[in-house]
Amino acid sequence: MPNRKPSLFSFFKALFFMVLANVALVTSKSTIEPCSNSDSCNALLGYTLYTDLKVAEVASLFQVDPIAILTANAIDISYPDVENHILPSQLFLKIPILCSCVDGIRKSVSTKYKTRPQDTLASIADSIYAGLVSADQIREANSIADPSILDVGENLVVPLPCTCFNNTDNGLPAIYLSYVVKPVDTLAGIAARYSTTITDLMNVNAMGSSSITAGDILAVPLSACASNFPRYASDHGLIVPNGSYAITASHCVQCSCGPGNRNLYCMPASLAVSCSSMQCKSSNLMLGNATVQQSSAGCNVTSCSYGGYSNGTILTWLSSSLQPRCPGPQQFPPLVAPPTYVTRDSLFAPAPAPQSDGATTTVPRTSTVPSTGLLPGLPPAGAPIGSFSDASSLLNSVATLPIALMIYLLINLISPLSL
Incomplete structure (x- = not known):
């Protein structure tokens, strides 16, 4: 059987298939990230x-x-x-x-x-x-x-x-x-x-x-800046991008991530109304407040920190530590x-x-x-x-490519009738 030269129709078949395939490759946007939990x-x-x-x-x-x-x-x-x-x-x-x-x-x-x-x-x-x-x-x-x-x-x-x-x-x-x-x-x-x-x-x-x-x-x-609130807290997992802040605890608490910082700092929010107590137990300190005392061994720092929001209650905890030097003023994101x-x-x-x-x-x-x-x-x-x-x-x-393939095969079936 003599060899047949590729016809113009065959050329257009191949070109049509390539165009369809190319269109299929650029229409979708999606995220692919396997994960192992429902959090x-x-x-x-x-x-x-x-x-x-x-x-x-x-x-x-x-x-x-x-x-x-x-x-x-x-x-x-x-x-x-x-x-x-x-x-x-x-x-x-x-x-x-x-x-x-x-x-x-x-x-x-x-x-x-x-x-x-x-x-x-x-x-x-x-x-x-x-x-x-x-x-x-x-x-x-x-x-x-x-x-x-x-x-x-x-x-x-x-x-x-x-x-x-x-x-x-x-x-x-x-x-x-x-x-x-x-x-x-x-x-x-x-x-x-x-x-x-x-x-x-x-x-x-x-x-x-x-x-x-x-x-x-x-x-x-x-x-x-990432939080370490307990799992039972409604704002567990709170994380704030550097240079911004977040409002939590039913608009009662403002947590900031200062520029160049990775430590979350929380204090009463400017919108705070009808909020539960923000005072640390066994202390006169309110949420976000700290006392510093210089000593020969370093700097004694006592602070009242935010511990999450649970069942309508603002959780606070009092911490004391000895640091090499007294901390400077808190850095806040520029609003x-x-x-x-x-x-x-x-x-x-x-x-x-x-x-x-x-x-x-x-x-x-x-x-x-x-x-x-x-x-x-x-x-x-x-x-x-x-x-x-x-x-x-x-x-x-x-998933889109089989459609183009089916069209291509259909053209192949029709082509002998056109020659």
């Missing part, structure tokens, strides 16, 4: 406002406490009516969330979004949630058959990425920020901005090279005023709260996001197991 951890989302929004409106998008957003960004909460302060478009915020382990995999938490007439899955993913999720992930999470048709007023589940890695980085306390890479970003620039190294970022994200692409999601470790509102034209109106019953925002609950399966793999030496961005997109696209 939650504190995590952060890097979010850029798509329009001018009130603090409370940003909180409703992610179903979190508005005060938690302000404290995570070292914004002073003592300003009048601060929850209704308008934040300017394109402002970058760190959004605190809870990240949980489900079925042995660290999966994203979910929030809900109420659709409006002009919404599309792409605009919700890329604009309103600033690239923290893809349109395909929203479609899968909500079992949407036709993404071109969205019912107005529908509550969509929006999966959001998160990472824990046991809240440690190189054996030290850390909290992980899910950061969406911008076109102007470089890995060196991101490392410098968040006081880490290129090597650490590559290890954490299981990257084979230092190249990054706009839209990639990187897990960025932020050094932090900033709420950003000034700037009038500008916006493409979208402020997003409505996902709940229309007037309920207050709550911490997001754990939600399982449909996954496409995992492939076994090994991270770089010394790195936590897990990856984002290109690597995770490749794993998620495995």
Whole structure:
């Protein structure tokens, strides 16, 4: 049988298959982090406002406490009516969330979004949630058959990425920020901005090279101060990023992580009202207070420290120690005023709260996001197991490739009829 030269039709078949495969490799965003327990951890989302929004409106998008957003960004909460302060478009915020382990995999938490007439899955993913999720992930999470048709007023589940890695980085306390890479970003620039190294970022994200692409999601470790509260405390596991603070104990206690520090310092919060006693037993010291006494042997320090919040009670403990020298003044994160509102034209109106019953925002609950399966793999030496961005997109696209293969085979069956 004589050899036949490849026809133009065959060339287009191969080209079509390659295009389909390439599209399948770049559509998904996800987090892959195997875990062995069901505990939650504190995590952060890097979010850029798509329009001018009130603090409370940003909180409703992610179903979190508005005060938690302000404290995570070292914004002073003592300003009048601060929850209704308008934040300017394109402002970058760190959004605190809870990240949980489900079925042995660290999966994203979910929030809900109420659709409006002009919404599309792409605009919700890329604009309103600033690239923290893809349109395909929203479609899968909500079992949407036709993404071109969205019912107005529908509550969509929006999966959001998160990472824990046991809240440690190189054996030290850390909290992980899910950061969406911008076109102007470089890995060196991101490392410098968040006081880490290129090597650490590559290890954490299981990257084979230092190249990054706009839209990639990187897990960025932020050094932090970790608490040692007992397990029965409602704020057990509290960890605060360096240079910020947190409000706990029903808004009664403020815990700060000063710049360049890893020691959590807690004191009565500025919003403290109707709080239980904050005085240490057998002492005149109040929470956060300390006495120092210089001696020939060193400095005797007695302090009243916070021990967690349990059953409506603020736990305190009194400690005494002999230190080589007396401690200096406590270093606090420098608080900033709420950003000034700037009038500008916006493409979208402020997003409505996902709940229309007037309920207050709550911490997001754990939600399982449909996954496409995992492939076994090994991270770089010394790195936590897990990856984002290109690597995770490749794993998620495995489920999409058979579709392209079926189309290719179908063309093969049809091609003899066309020749």
